Amino acid sequence: MALPKINPTKTTAWKQLYEHYNTIKDQEMKTMFAADTNRVNTFSITWDDFYVDFSKNRINATTQKLLLQLASEIKLQEAINKQFSGCLINETEGRAVLHTALRTPKTTPVLVEGANVMPQIQTVKKKLERFSSQIINGQLTGYTNQPFTDVVNIGIGGSDLGPHMVVEALGYYKNHLQTHFVSNIDGDHVQETLKKFHPETTLFIIVSKSFVTQETLTNANTILAWFLNTAPKAAIAKHFVAVTANTKKAEAFGINPEYIFPMWNWVGGRFSLWSAVGLSICLALGYRNFEKLLSGANQMDIHFTTAPFEKNIPVTLALLSVWYNNFFEAESEAVIPYTQYLHRFVTYLQQGVMESNGKSVDRNGQPINYQTGTLVWGQPGTNAQHAFFQLLHQGTKLIPADFIGFAESLHGNKTHQDLLISNFCAQTEALMNGKTETEVQQELTAKGLCNKEIQAILPFKVFAGNKPTNTIFIKKLTPENLGKLIALYEHKIFVQGCVWNICSFDQFGVELGKQLATTILADVKNNTFTNHDASTTKILNFYLNK
């Protein structure tokens, strides 16, 4: 029940896309708009609270037709069906990929190797609901009987990025609990965080699917030692809980089995915020908001699995990204959310996109000769405008960008919102239209510059334009809509992995560095190292003052 294994470059669509690329690559989007008054309707999708405009792309009807043909030739629909029906599509690890089951309504059975996983999901959800409400309302207290004021999530990668991003993104809906995230092995990260709360009123969640991750266990032990400086040993049971698929290791660490929240190997780390990994979300926002987040994601799952591909948001955004990555040879794409609440969104996406699709062998284990995973980067607008937009507008690289905006301001400040949305719209318009020599000349003439002065400055003031963007405009930043947005990008990642014929759900590429770090640590402790290259040896000598 494996996913299809089709080399995209061998499809008819791929070859035709190459030929088509040569005919369209120099065409200007503004000319395409002028020639087709219906372009914006053809290349936009209105769904639920979302308006997705992809008309500012270097595409025409033929591009769309060929990209859809590519999706059909690589058997995308079959792949989607296999994912959602619990097939072991993570072949290199022999696992199903079913984070979507976590947001499926409880009455719909989801089978993994013949067994319905919904009852176990419900059991954990009930546990999350009960525990989080008891902490929030003060029914469960710390060892000195004081209610909890602070929650610390100790985890890294998928056990940190997702929950951290969501807690920040939905900060508007937060309750009184202060949430903190400790991830880095850097001891200064832990020490700085420890300054912010008191042991008697703080709950620690150790989040690790494997429960063997060096960073998480080191940080957990450091925090435990700090806790035991003032608290008695018996207090650990009240203050330390765990989320893991390795319950034995969590018990061995000393966590009360009642407070171990299980997850399963069919939930990938970078897709795990919907599982008990979202415990910090439940605590910070209340369980009802967590359910709303899940329900929004489920609505996007339904859209993804049922909408025809030409009106399917994740499929459309994935195919456009392939278009630029593989035909225009754009190496990266920017994601610019126009809300400060989403300030961790791109950091979160980077793991999802790059850990999933940064692969250079295909599903048959053969080296591939085409580009895969895009580099994803960005930060909230309007800050981004004052940081790197110069390069987007006038640099030499083609960087397609997603602009994500919310029509309604949560605090209702119309003055600011009008300014924010004006910038949101102005940037995509400017990136597309650019500014011609004639326009610059007219502008400078109107300012009273003489011809000599104009000619001297003119080349620097021209904007080539024709830079592609997608606009994802959403009515309001709510838990449901955030769930939809995250699920959108998850599905985009999956579709791209299908097109590129790669295994999107393993991450062997992170292992080598981990292994070497273990060797180097032993060398550092013994103060002897002979088995390293000259460069590494000299760096280690610098560290050890040798």
Ligand SMILES: O=P(O)(O)OC[C@H]1O[C@](O)(CO)[C@@H](O)[C@@H]1O
């Ligand atoms: O939850 P764990 O097992 O501690 O793993 C943390 C992270 O480490 C990785 O395995 C590698 O970075 C990620 O995929 C995962 O999200």
